[in-house]
Amino acid sequence: MLANRFRRSMIAAVALAALPLSSPVLAQTPDHQNDSSVPFPSSRDLKSLTTAGSYLAARHASVQRDANAAATFYRSALRSDPKNNELLDRAFISSLADGDIDEAVKLADRILSIDKTNRVARLVVGVRDLKQKKYAAAQQNINQSVRGPITDLVATLISGWASFGAGDVKTAVANIDKLAGPEWYPIFKDLHSGMMLDLAGKQKDAGVRLERAYKLDDSALRVVDAYGRWLSRNKDDAAATAVYETFDKKLARHPLVLEGIRETKAGKKLPPLVDSAQAGAAEALYGIGASLTRRGGEDLALVYLQLALYLQPQHSLALLSLGDLYESVKKPQMAIQAYERVPASSPLKRNAQIQLATDLDAADRSEEAIKILKEVTAEDPKDLEAIMALGNIERGRKKFADCAVTYSQGIDVLSGAEKNNWVYYYFRGICEERSKQWSKAETDMKKALELQPEQPHVLNYLGYSWIDQGINLDDAMKMIKRAVDQRPDDGYIVDSLGWAYFRIGNYEEAVKNLERAIDLKPEDPTINDHLGDAYWRVGRTLEAKFQWVHARDLKPEADELPKIEAKIENGLPEDAGAAAASADKKKEDGKGG
Numbered sequence: 001m002l003a004n005r006f007r008r009s010m011i012a013a014v015a016l017a018a019l020p021l022s023s024p025v026l027a028q029t030p031d032h033q034n035d036s037s038v039p040f041p042s043s044r045d046l047k048s049l050t051t052a053g054s055y056l057a058a059r060h061a062s063v064q065r066d067a068n069a070a071a072t073f074y075r076s077a078l079r080s081d082p083k084n085n086e087l088l089d090r091a092f093i094s095s096l097a098d099g100d101i102d103e104a105v106k107l108a109d110r111i112l113s114i115d116k117t118n119r120v121a122r123l124v125v126g127v128r129d130l131k132q133k134k135y136a137a138a139q140q141n142i143n144q145s146v147r148g149p150i151t152d153l154v155a156t157l158i159s160g161w162a163s164f165g166a167g168d169v170k171t172a173v174a175n176i177d178k179l180a181g182p183e184w185y186p187i188f189k190d191l192h193s194g195m196m197l198d199l200a201g202k203q204k205d206a207g208v209r210l211e212r213a214y215k216l217d218d219s220a221l222r223v224v225d226a227y228g229r230w231l232s233r234n235k236d237d238a239a240a241t242a243v244y245e246t247f248d249k250k251l252a253r254h255p256l257v258l259e260g261i262r263e264t265k266a267g268k269k270l271p272p273l274v275d276s277a278q279a280g281a282a283e284a285l286y287g288i289g290a291s292l293t294r295r296g297g298e299d300l301a302l303v304y305l306q307l308a309l310y311l312q313p314q315h316s317l318a319l320l321s322l323g324d325l326y327e328s329v330k331k332p333q334m335a336i337q338a339y340e341r342v343p344a345s346s347p348l349k350r351n352a353q354i355q356l357a358t359d360l361d362a363a364d365r366s367e368e369a370i371k372i373l374k375e376v377t378a379e380d381p382k383d384l385e386a387i388m389a390l391g392n393i394e395r396g397r398k399k400f401a402d403c404a405v406t407y408s409q410g411i412d413v414l415s416g417a418e419k420n421n422w423v424y425y426y427f428r429g430i431c432e433e434r435s436k437q438w439s440k441a442e443t444d445m446k447k448a449l450e451l452q453p454e455q456p457h458v459l460n461y462l463g464y465s466w467i468d469q470g471i472n473l474d475d476a477m478k479m480i481k482r483a484v485d486q487r488p489d490d491g492y493i494v495d496s497l498g499w500a501y502f503r504i505g506n507y508e509e510a511v512k513n514l515e516r517a518i519d520l521k522p523e524d525p526t527i528n529d530h531l532g533d534a535y536w537r538v539g540r541t542l543e544a545k546f547q548w549v550h551a552r553d554l555k556p557e558a559d560e561l562p563k564i565e566a567k568i569e570n571g572l573p574e575d576a577g578a579a580a581a582s583a584d585k586k587k588e589d590g591k592g593g
Helices: 004-017 023-027 043-048 051-063 067-080 085-097 101-114 119-131 135-143 148-165 169-178 185-199 203-216 221-234 237-250 255-265 277-292 298-311 316-328 332-340 349-362 366-379 384-396 400-413 419-434 438-451 456-469 473-486 491-503 507-520 525-537 541-553 561-570 576-592
Strands: none
Touching: 051 067, 051 085, 067 085, 085 101, 085 119, 085 298, 101 119, 101 298, 119 135, 119 148, 119 277, 119 298, 135 148, 148 169, 148 185, 148 277, 169 185, 185 203, 185 221, 185 277, 203 221, 221 237, 221 255, 237 255, 277 298, 277 316, 298 316, 316 332, 316 349, 332 349, 349 366, 349 384, 366 384, 384 400, 384 419, 400 419, 419 438, 419 456, 438 456, 456 473, 456 491, 473 491, 491 507, 491 525, 507 525, 525 541, 525 561, 541 561
């Protein structure tokens, strides 16, 4: 984890640090492997392709961010044209992005025989050397991989760990200390110097460095963990516990921090955060790779995370960050593979399972997702995060009776009437309304508004439901207008306002608002259907039928389709519904007086 000052500098730093990568291939991921409609090429398929065919297939895979297929096709093309340096470079980068570091190393060796200045190849070969404990070679290669603030820092830290591995702790720390750079360098320098000194048995010096890093940022997870572990062995249990508890107040219930609190309170002496030069280098690659994820540096982050996992395959935080990166580039299949690799013994396994389930659902494997989350919640019935994830998947898959039960389980766990608890009542209300339990749904929506009176989504949902039933029209209209005031660019909420006007018979206002809703959400079948109804009522019948046809083609819900088809055929019946709604409105106005 990073210091706050590093976060603020990230996008500018990424621009300066970018390695010379070819195309967006580094963020590619193979999600075709679980898609029977796109079979992965067999050896026979590859042999039948020409060099040009393999190259074009690889380029297409690159556009699709499919590193596995890209690497396979580029290597196939390279076998046909082994002296083509562009193919060699692209095959190398794709293999690296895919996490096939052994193959990337072979290609990197070939690249360096042609171009000794290739920085990415130098980095990869240097990490290979470090893994194999060839520390002098590792230093030589890594030191030639530098370019820009981020890569300079990474290379210096990894080279330092190579010096440490060679038994020269003094030189390792001295070289790290000499590195000058942006304001976010010091926390990394002190953390890694402290971990080296701790592992070398120089406890006093290690404590100075780790304490300094902690004072720079007491919300940096790895700094907190490294310092807490050192305190547990060199100070006292209370001091170590206090460090973890301070973090817990800022970011509650992180599994690694909770484990630290439990163990230090039990008087355990925690081992150092890393146990070898290889683990230390993996930590450096992970720390900066994780920070680059979702900050404009996915390509570089992927390189660092894959190399971290090459050095330490079961690094749980690196696996979680890799999964997060794949999610950010919309590749749930690869995120699934990353989360599945988190060891069962890791305190982070439960987090991985929740994210795994979310990605399984995104990959249309919702039954597997639900099964996993039910296992997690059975193990801990008070796990609100898992309960919410399960309810959300059930709601998204229209298992409304099930999600009402799941959210109820969460509500039973809630303590007090905290404002943020509104979301449980709101989601349960949706599930109840969709499963024909309106009285319960209305109660939950009102409870959500009691906790968060101006919450626009609740105002919209309750107001829309009342409008759709032709009840409480004045209150409903006021609620929806308040929601629109807060979310003027939310197509669904603007649609609710348009539909409210339609229901009270103000068709001109209905058309105006529904046309705006269509501009905001043009592909929503319900909004298109509503606009068709409004057009019909103002006499724009051809446009009405066009909207209904469009709504039909946008795949509306099954129970709405026959209604839309009937309107396409026959139009709307006479305006009896609006007259009744107007009569209801007059009655309500009379009651209000």
